[in-house]
Amino acid sequence: MSIKNLKVLLAEDDESLGMLLFEYLKAKGLDVEHVKDGVAAFNAFKKSTFDICIFDVMMPKEDGFTLAKRIRATDKSTPIIFLTAKSLKEDIIEGFLIGADDYMTKPFSMEELLLRIDAIMRRVKTGNNNEDVEFFDIGKYSFDVKKQVITINEKTQKLTTKESELLRLLCINMNGLLERNYALENIWQEDSYFNARSMDVYITKLRKYLKEDPQIEIINIHGKGFKLVVP
Amino acid sequence: MSIKNLKVLLAEDDESLGMLLFEYLKAKGLDVEHVKDGVAAFNAFKKSTFDICIFDVMMPKEDGFTLAKRIRATDKSTPIIFLTAKSLKEDIIEGFLIGADDYMTKPFSMEELLLRIDAIMRRVKTGNNNEDVEFFDIGKYSFDVKKQVITINEKTQKLTTKESELLRLLCINMNGLLERNYALENIWQEDSYFNARSMDVYITKLRKYLKEDPQIEIINIHGKGFKLVVP
DNA sequence: GTTAAGGGTTAACATACTTTAACTTTCATT
DNA sequence: AATGAAAGTTAAAGTATGTTAACCCTTAAC
Numbered sequence: 001m002s003i004k005n006l007k008v009l010l011a012e013d014d015e016s017l018g019m020l021l022f023e024y025l026k027a028k029g030l031d032v033e034h035v036k037d038g039v040a041a042f043n044a045f046k047k048s049t050f051d052i053c054i055f056d057v058m059m060p061k062e063d064g065f066t067l068a069k070r071i072r073a074t075d076k077s078t079p080i081i082f083l084t085a086k087s088l089k090e091d092i093i094e095g096f097l098i099g100a101d102d103y104m105t106k107p108f109s110m111e112e113l114l115l116r117i118d119a120i121m122r123r124v125k126t127g128n129n130n131e132d133v134e135f136f137d138i139g140k141y142s143f144d145v146k147k148q149v150i151t152i153n154e155k156t157q158k159l160t161t162k163e164s165e166l167l168r169l170l171c172i173n174m175n176g177l178l179e180r181n182y183a184l185e186n187i188w189q190e191d192s193y194f195n196a197r198s199m200d201v202y203i204t205k206l207r208k209y210l211k212e213d214p215q216i217e218i219i220n221i222h223g224k225g226f227k228l229v230v231p
Numbered sequence: 232m233s234i235k236n237l238k239v240l241l242a243e244d245d246e247s248l249g250m251l252l253f254e255y256l257k258a259k260g261l262d263v264e265h266v267k268d269g270v271a272a273f274n275a276f277k278k279s280t281f282d283i284c285i286f287d288v289m290m291p292k293e294d295g296f297t298l299a300k301r302i303r304a305t306d307k308s309t310p311i312i313f314l315t316a317k318s319l320k321e322d323i324i325e326g327f328l329i330g331a332d333d334y335m336t337k338p339f340s341m342e343e344l345l346l347r348i349d350a351i352m353r354r355v356k357t358g359n360n361n362e363d364v365e366f367f368d369i370g371k372y373s374f375d376v377k378k379q380v381i382t383i384n385e386k387t388q389k390l391t392t393k394e395s396e397l398l399r400l401l402c403i404n405m406n407g408l409l410e411r412n413y414a415l416e417n418i419w420q421e422d423s424y425f426n427a428r429s430m431d432v433y434i435t436k437l438r439k440y441l442k443e444d445p446q447i448e449i450i451n452i453h454g455k456g457f458k459l460v461v462p
Numbered sequence: 463g464t465t466a467a468g469g470g471t472t473a474a475c476a477t478a479c480t481t482t483a484a485c486t487t488t489c490a491t492t
Numbered sequence: 493a494a495t496g497a498a499a500g501t502t503a504a505a506g507t508a509t510g511t512t513a514a515c516c517c518t519t520a521a522c
Contacts, residue, residue: 112327
């Protein structure tokens, strides 16, 4: 399971760190709700379902420990990571005793936070792997990502792995820009000249596959990337 | 639920710290095997089954990262905690990328280590790990791993050992990627060209067995592995 | 000890996928 | 309009995979 699309409840009152974390996690594809105090966090938690919680320990209205205790009273399973400036042994111990999954002392690297989230989620593996089931409607076509096929008028066309990965990224950004370097890093792992040329070849192939519906276009944004345009 | 009687593999070359940890964990009721280098750790791991591994990163003969990589080649689930004097960001990241569950920098409190073990084991026990499932539903088929048989419409088909092992790995990763090298290390013990070709032959055989249900597909992810796709 | 059956591997050939190369066209800039 | 960089396109080259059948072991019956 990947960490993409994870629903994260982030409770952090520090303006700059909070914003930074929010933007970073969002950029990494997580679905983050950002609140600034313990009470707001508890209300948010009650209202919807989250895959993981990230709580600052020192917060206005209600501290992270108290918040976690209230949550653990009814929910024993949602993972909780504490963030704190204190590295006091007693605090760390209290955090884990409440039922935390991890405890990070500031300053920490955001990359490490992401990896710790990943490590926890590997263990959790909830049954909703349905997140991976992706279908896209592209004009008159439908695209089954899992099976790597596109269908139009009962006719199906199998896609190769690379074709499918590229079309998927285009679909995620449908009618918006898919940046070249993002796609290259994502599919080819490296943004190099030759990989870029390879990507161009695949764009050509996708255009051929999709030409049955003249409404559909993959247009190039010079120097930036491509856009899948669908009415 | 407690951490008592957990089988722990502790690899730590530092005499005093190693002894300290060994005695502490033993006193807390854990069943600890203490080795002093990476090679000894790998041999111990092969010989018996452990609930969790605690590896120092810098060790004689083989460092903790290399050790963990070798273990992860065939075992993706046994939790691993790294201990290290270095708190370099790159090292931490590498540790998690290998598949670590936690990474602690020295000095740390032994109490915290114990709590981190506990936090991990909570997840291991509650998470649905498919690894020891004995029956799988594959579309209209059912697969009895122990008996090495698949059944559809009262008809049964016996599988050979290799066929069954491969299908089992595909099922564990159902609708997800089964990496080639992982399957090869796991079933053939070695990722070589000829074993890879042999694996391809078995993929063909499994496709034939499973063709009664047209919804089921074993699709190839070029250069990466195979995916058992089931609606 | 021979033999046949079953399981697994190797060989051989066919096909599919990805990258590279070469040439053409478009675009932004001057 | 001239220029160089980026993108469009096609085909060839290089790998990876699909498939079938022959081959080679081991086992167990004779």
